[in-house]
Amino acid sequence: MTTFQWKKSSRSNAGGDCVEVARPHQSILVRDSKDSDGPTLSFTPGGWVGFVRGVKAGRFSL
Known part of the structure; x- marks a missing residue:
């Protein structure tokens, strides 16, 4: 089993709405901090940049 060093987002809030990010070789992994065994x-680095830009531009919603 591979273990990654996960870091909680600096944008996480006290209400538990948190994501964690790990950066193994040539990829960026993101998970819900409340469900570390979940999906x-x-x-890719370029895909991550595009995703973050899309979030900041309001292209995604719940």
Whole structure:
């Protein structure tokens, strides 16, 4: 089993709405901090940049 060094987002709030990010070689992994055994999103570095830009531009909603 591979273990990654996960870091909680600096944008996380006290209400528990948190994400964690890990950066293994040539990828960015994202997970919900409340469900560390749950699903993980995986991005290439370029895909991550595009995703973050989309979030900041309001392109995604719940």
